[in-house]
Amino acid sequence: MVKDAWAVGQRGGGPDGDPRRRSRRRRPGADRCGRWRRNSRCPARDSSRPSCAGSEGLGIVLRHALTSGVSRVLIGLGGTATTDGGTGLLAALGAELRDGADDPPPDDPGNLLLRVEAIAPGTFPELGEVELIALTDVDNPLLGDQGAAAVYGPQKGATPGQVTELDGRMAGWADILEATTGLALRDRAGAGAAGGLGAALLALGARVEPGAEVIAREVELSAAIQGADLVITGEGRVEHPLGATGYLFDAVMPIHPHPMSVADAMDAATTAAGLAATAGEVVRLVRAIATR
Structure with a gap:
């Protein structure tokens, strides 16, 4: 915000x-x-x-x-x-x-x-x-x-x-x-x-x-994430190898678990199910890291 x-x-x-x-x-x-x-x-x-x-x-x-x-x-x-x-x-x-x-x-x-x-x-x-x-x-x-x-x-x-x-x-x-x-x-x-x-x-x-x-500056992102244990971001599509982007990721998780047609990927029910499953994976990953 x-x-x-x-x-x-x-x-x-x-x-x-x-x-x-x-x-x-x-x-x-x-x-x-x-x-x-x-x-x-x-x-x-x-x-x-x-x-x-x-x-x-x-x-x-x-x-x-x-x-x-x-x-x-x-x-x-x-x-x-x-x-x-x-x-x-x-x-x-x-x-x-x-x-x-x-x-x-x-x-x-x-x-x-x-x-x-x-x-x-x-x-x-x-x-x-x-x-x-x-x-x-x-x-x-x-x-x-x-x-x-x-x-x-x-x-x-x-x-x-x-x-x-x-x-x-x-x-x-x-x-x-x-x-x-x-x-x-x-x-x-x-x-x-x-x-x-x-x-x-x-x-x-x-x-x-x-x-x-600009958005990071406007929302004062640097200050907002100071001391944060976890930052979650999203991207519609990654066009380049992640190592070439200059960004560092601990984990990359797709919403859809396998290739599918554009029509299927845009289906609301399919997307909702994928989001729920991915959210569960994120929670389990964070829990595993926290208990190491």
Whole structure:
């Protein structure tokens, strides 16, 4: 928890457009922490999700924070269900996106990346003096083999054909953002984070900072774990050998005990059972260490 912070509730849409109530942490000094992960969970996972999941919900929450008079906003990028380049975010903040017929988006926009061809002149959001910080621990560019669609699209249910389509649309979106803001974002580190959401935040003037480091500082983690006998952390996926990460672990325990399909791994009952079993293993390990 951020020291001296309190929760502020705000209703915003999830990636599928369904309204959900969100809370952000706020503390004295007009700071606000936003977490996109909570606004990006789909209730279901299917092959059409990449075409319907959008980031409008984050835009609604960010808009609420800005109108509350904050001077500093932290947005954590990760765990999203979207690959929309932040088009929904910008639309919710007031950018007028246009399709090939120069029409505005529909009431149920879904993934606006698949429709947008331009941003109406004079409508791109201006944040004034607000300090916007995008927190991410990945440095993926927006496009290409290491881009938002190629790396993270399959995790969200995108087929190879959809990945190709999304990457092509991301290229067009990069051109639109550059024409609107003058910023070349396609190769910027972190632009591909959270399904391309990083690019939209960079276009708004955000600064990218390492998420784990900043959060550890904000919550005063070093002081919090002084004298602790046990620290438990979690990671959705470890892409590199643990020895190459620079981190030291006494034990690594998976939630799922064996390989399984993505659909099975995302099943709520399966995950609950796996979490319970892993928690039991942790308790037994701690007990064994304590009695040595």
